[in-house]
Structure formats: structure tokens, C-alpha cells
Amino acid sequence: MTRINPEILQRALLREKAARKQAEKILEDKSKELYLITEQLRKANKKLQSGLTEKTTELQGVFDNLVDAYVLMNLKGDIINLNEAAKELFGYDVSEEKINVIQLIYKDDFEYAINSFKLLISKGFFSDYIARVNTKNKGIRWVHINASIIKNSNQKPIGAQGIVKDITNQRAIEAQNKKLLHDLEKSNEELGEYAHIVSHDLKSPLRSINALINWLREDYESVLDDSGLKNISLIEQTLEKMEHLINGILNYSSINNTDLKNTDVDINSVLQDIINTIYIPNHITVTSLQRLPTVKGDKTRIQQLFQNIISNAVNYIDKETGTVSVSFQENQSHYIFEIKDNGIGIEKEHFDKIFKIFQSLGNNKNSTGIGLSIVKKIVEAYEGEIWLKSEPKVGTSFFFSLKK
Amino acid sequence: MQAISFLLIEDDLIETMKFKRVLDGLDAKHTISLAENGEEALTLLKSNKDLPNVILLDLNMPKMNGIEFLTLLKNDTVLKYIPTIILSTSNNRKDILECYNIGIAGYIMKPLKYGEYKTKIENLVAYWSSNEFIKV
Numbered sequence: 046m047t048r049i050n051p052e053i054l055q056r057a058l059l060r061e062k063a064a065r066k067q068a069e070k071i072l073e074d075k076s077k078e079l080y081l082i083t084e085q086l087r088k089a090n091k092k093l094q095s096g097l098t099e100k101t102t103e104l105q106g107v108f109d110n111l112v113d114a115y116v117l118m119n120l121k122g123d124i125i126n127l128n129e130a131a132k133e134l135f136g137y138d139v140s141e142e143k144i145n146v147i148q149l150i151y152k153d154d155f156e157y158a159i160n161s162f163k164l165l166i167s168k169g170f171f172s173d174y175i176a177r178v179n180t181k182n183k184g185i186r187w188v189h190i191n192a193s194i195i196k197n198s199n200q201k202p203i204g205a206q207g208i209v210k211d212i213t214n215q216r217a218i219e220a221q222n223k224k225l226l227h228d229l230e231k232s233n234e235e236l237g238e239y240a241h242i243v244s245h246d247l248k249s250p251l252r253s254i255n256a257l258i259n260w261l262r263e264d265y266e267s268v269l270d271d272s273g274l275k276n277i278s279l280i281e282q283t284l285e286k287m288e289h290l291i292n293g294i295l296n297y298s299s300i301n302n303t304d305l306k307n308t309d310v311d312i313n314s315v316l317q318d319i320i321n322t323i324y325i326p327n328h329i330t331v332t333s334l335q336r337l338p339t340v341k342g343d344k345t346r347i348q349q350l351f352q353n354i355i356s357n358a359v360n361y362i363d364k365e366t367g368t369v370s371v372s373f374q375e376n377q378s379h380y381i382f383e384i385k386d387n388g389i390g391i392e393k394e395h396f397d398k399i400f401k402i403f404q405s406l407g408n409n410k411n412s413t414g415i416g417l418s419i420v421k422k423i424v425e426a427y428e429g430e431i432w433l434k435s436e437p438k439v440g441t442s443f444f445f446s447l448k449k
Numbered sequence: 450m451q452a453i454s455f456l457l458i459e460d461d462l463i464e465t466m467k468f469k470r471v472l473d474g475l476d477a478k479h480t481i482s483l484a485e486n487g488e489e490a491l492t493l494l495k496s497n498k499d500l501p502n503v504i505l506l507d508l509n510m511p512k513m514n515g516i517e518f519l520t521l522l523k524n525d526t527v528l529k530y531i532p533t534i535i536l537s538t539s540n541n542r543k544d545i546l547e548c549y550n551i552g553i554a555g556y557i558m559k560p561l562k563y564g565e566y567k568t569k570i571e572n573l574v575a576y577w578s579s580n581e582f583i584k585v
Contacts, residue, residue, distance in 0.1 A: 245509060245538040252538075252561055253463035259563040260470070281562075288561045 114209040117195075120202060122146040122162075134188075134211055136181025151177035151185055161192075165205060169194045175212070187213045240298035244291050251284050251291075258284075293415030300346065300422045310347045312337035312382075316371060319352045329359055329367035337373060338380055340447050342427060347447075350423045351384070353416040354443050358386035361441075379429060379446040390437035400431070420445075453577055454480045456501035458490045458518070459536070460510050467563065468505070471570040479574065486510050487518030494528055501531060502582045503554075508537040508544060516547060523552045530583050534573065 108115055114131035118124045124144045127135065137144050150158045154176035164171045170193035177185050192207035258280050262269070269277070313336065320331050340347065351371075358369045369386045391399065400421040424431045429446035455472075459465050465483060472479050482501060484490035487510060494500065504522070508515035515535065523529045532554035537544065545556055557573065560566050 241539070241541065248538055248561070249461060249464075249509075252559055252563075252566075253461070255561055256463060256467045256563040256566070284561065 111208075114211070116146075116207045116209060117204060118146060118207075119204045120166075125204065131209065134180060134183070134186070134209065135178070136183065149178045149180075151179055153177070165192055165194060166202075178209075186211055187216050237298060240295055244295040247291050248288060251287055255281065255284050290415070293419070296349070297415055297419050297422065300419065300426060307341050308344065309339050310342050310344050311339045312347070312351070312371075312373075315344070315348050315351055318348060319355055323352060323356045323359065325359055326367075328365060329362055329369065331355060331359070331369045332371070334370050334372040337371065338375070340380055341449070342447065346423050346426070350420055350445075353420045354384045354445075357416060358384060358388060358441070358443075361388040362386060363389050375449075377449075379448055381444060381446045383442050383444050385440065385442040387440040390439055390441055391433065391435040392437055393435070396433060396435075451578055452478050452480065453503055453574065454482070454499070454501045456482050456484065456490065456493070456504045456531075458484045458487065458504065458510070458515075459507045460485045461507070464507070464536075464559075467566060468570065471567050472574070474567075475571070475574060477574075477578065487513035487515070487521070490518060491521060494522075500528070500584065503577050504531050504533040506533055506535055508535055508539060508548075516544070516551070519548065519551050519553070527585055530585055532577070532580075532582075 108126075108128050111128055111130060114134045115128040116124060116131050117126040122145045124137075124139050124146065127137065127139055132138060135144075135149065157176055158174075161171045161174045170191075172191045174190040174192070176188065176190075178188050180186055189210040189212050190207050192205055194202045195204045195206055197203050258277055262274065262277050266274075313333065316331070316333055316337065325331060355369055355371075359367070362369075364387050367387060369384065371382065371384050373380055373382045375381065399417050401418060421431055424445045424447070428448040431443065431445040433441060433443045435441035455468075457465060457468055459468070469481060472481060482493065484493050490504075506515050506519065510518075515537075519533060522531070522533065529552070533552075534555040534557060535548050535553055536557050536559055538559050540558055548556060555573070557569055560569065
């Protein structure tokens, strides 16, 4: 029989003991570590949790308080959530009844809606969808929708969101405005045409009278006395005045803001043209006191504007030496012209009256009372103003501004 | 100077009298036929073997207006060779442009004064008296 050496046993036992102690130590360390990590994880989790709640509440707030309707749906079109504005618009509550977007689409817009939905799926969004929807309590409404796909963390589409704006009233107002504008344009056009036709119809009898009166003179000159011949020429003068009036009305009515051309108009050459065109007696001079600017406008209208004021000034000069002078100043937005004369002047109480149509102050035979009303209309078409300073018997200054 | 045959299309009696009177005052024996509107003028032109040398056309007429008549005239293979002059009260740019576009031989504004009218018509007659006409 072999005897076991107790010494060997003893040593083995000791080794075993030491190893176990070591293992226990490692285990204890690991447990400690594990505990700490668990603790850290728990803390982090808690923090995350509260952060998430915070964000969710925040989002919920935004969602609820959006002025526009907000609709959340799954990919089948079932509505998952509506914010307050959406509930108000559509009249449904998804917590009480199941609604699919298909139900909301107005039947005539169905194809358009389907195409937009396809776009949403393929591109991930659509914008400026404008169509009608059925609502529970408000009937059919026009809406504007921007929509986009919602994806999960793996980039997989899980639903869609849409911002819906009720534009029914806006559309009604727009349509109304459009109609008003159209009507206005039409009636303006008709008015222009009307003035044209009426003017020509009015002129035609004048021509006839003029011919008849001429024939009377031609055929009966030998039997008419001086007074008869004088009356005939008075009829002719009256006819001319009448024609002036009609031309004036025609001119006045054809000034429209719509047909004003915008080209560079050199006022120096306009002034020269006027001096060459109108009758200026030898004792009157028309000059500019400085080099005049070039303005943007319609040449015919600008010339008409200056010409009417200048010929008025020339007509009403009673001094032995007459002067009419043109000068200007400018500010950031406007040119301000001054046309100054040393004529008979205008009483202050007439200042407003002279710009009204058919208001002529003098007994000048060429005066129809339309000239200055045309001037005012032109100035206003160029977003300017007209005013005057005058001293009776001394002279008058007309001022007007033209937008740069 | 050759004598010209005119067709005057005009609905106003006095205007017609004016034209006649100016022509009567001239030495050459020009002839005038009259139509009060475009339809009447077309009937006259289609029925008549003797076409006028020159047409004078008033733009403002009831029923068929001057421009409508002018369009029909210039689309006719025979009648389109007759020179047509507009007598109008309107110097509306749109009207003048349209007339020249369709095809006219002149555009005369009717003046207020008979004296001016007379001069214009006399000039017109003198001018066309020196022209060659074509019959197709």
C-alpha cells in the first residue's frame, strides 16, 4: 500500500486556498465594477428619460398650438393625430372615430390628390397642394397643404405629416379682387372709347354747320349786309371754340395711368419745342433759368403739361415786357418745377377752382377751362402734386412735382 | 387731266353735299356715285360693270363700319385694285394703323372748316387725275 505523504497534501491544500482567495478577490472587484456601471447606466437612463419627456412635452405644445392645422397619418392614410386647429377645421376627433384621408378629399380633386400622394411617397414631400376638402361641419373648404414623410431611426418611412391651411376666404377675396380689377379695366376702356365716339359724333354736326354757313356766305354775299356777314363770322368763331372744347375733353379723357410710356424726356428740348410751336408775341420771352433735367415719362404728356402752363402764362400777360421762366429744384424722390410769369395774377380764392374742369377765369377766347385740369391729371399720373403762388397784378408761379 | 369716277361711301347728307359742291366747282367733269353704308356699296360694286376709279370711305358708319367694309373689299380679287382713301374724323393711331395695314391709298382727316376741306379735296382730285388706273 502506498502511503500518502501528508506534506504533499498540505502543500496542495495551501495552493488551493490561495487560488480560491484570489478568485474571490477578482469576483469581488468585478461585482464592484458592475455595480458602479449599473449605477452609472441608471443615472444616464434617468437623465435621458427626463430629457425625452421634456422634448415630447415641448413638441406636444408646438403641435397643439400651431395656428395651422397639423395632420399626422400612417402610410395607409389613416389619421393618427390632429392638432386643435385641425380638429376645428375638419370637425373630426380621431380618438372617437377612425378617419382616412381619402374620406376628406373632395371627389373632383381625387386624381390630383392621388398624384400628390405618389409624389410624397417617391420624393418624401410635396408642397403647395391646393384643393378642396370635405369637412364635418364646415362643408367644402379650400386648403393649402405642405406634407412630408416621417422616418424612423433606420430611415424607414413610418408615416406622414401635413400642414393644412384653410384658404377658402382668402381665395374668395382674391377672386373678388380679380373681378373688381377686371371690371374696372373694362369700364375704363369703355369710358375711353365712349369719349372718343361721343367727341367724333359731336364734331360731325359742327363741320356741317361750318359748311352750311360758308355756303350761305358764298351764295348770298351780295345780299347780306355787314351785320349779317359779321354774324356769320361769329358763328364760325363759336364753332371753333366748340371744337376746342371737344378736343380738350378728348384729350382729358385719354390720359390714363395705364398707357403712360416711360422714356427719357429732356425738358430742355421739350421747352424749345414749345417755344417753336405756340404763338408767343414779340414782347414776351419764354426762357429757362438753368439747365433743365431729363425726366422719365411719356414725351407727349410731358410736353402737354409744360405747354398748357406756359401758353396759359403767355395768354395772361398784361405787362409791356412779359417774361415766363422755367426753373427746377430736386429732392430725393421728385423734381419740382417752377413756371413763373409776370402776368395778371390769380386771386387766392380761385386757387382750387382753376384746376377743375370747365373752370376758366378769364374771358380769353382760346380758353376752354380744360387746360389746367389736364395739367393736374398728368401731374397726378406721375405721382406728383401741383400748386401755385400768385399775387394779383404782379404774377403767378406754378409749381409741380414729377416723380423721378 | 382725266375725269375720275368716284364712289363716296358716306352716311351724312351734308358731307355728301360738301363733296359734290367741291367737285361741281371744278372744271373737269368728274362723276360721283353714292352709297350710304358698306353693304350698299358692296351691292353697288358687285352689280356694276363700271367700277369707280377711286373709293372715298367714311370710317364711322352704322351697320357695317368702314374697317369691316375695307377688309371685304381688299379680300375681293377684282375690287382690291380700286384705290381707297379714308375720310375720317378720328386720328386714333389704332384706326390709322389698321387701315394702312389692310391697304389704303390715303387717310384724310375731315377738318372743321369748310375752306380747309375744300383745299384738301381739290388736292386729292388733282393728284388722282394724274394717276393711271387699272381694270382687271
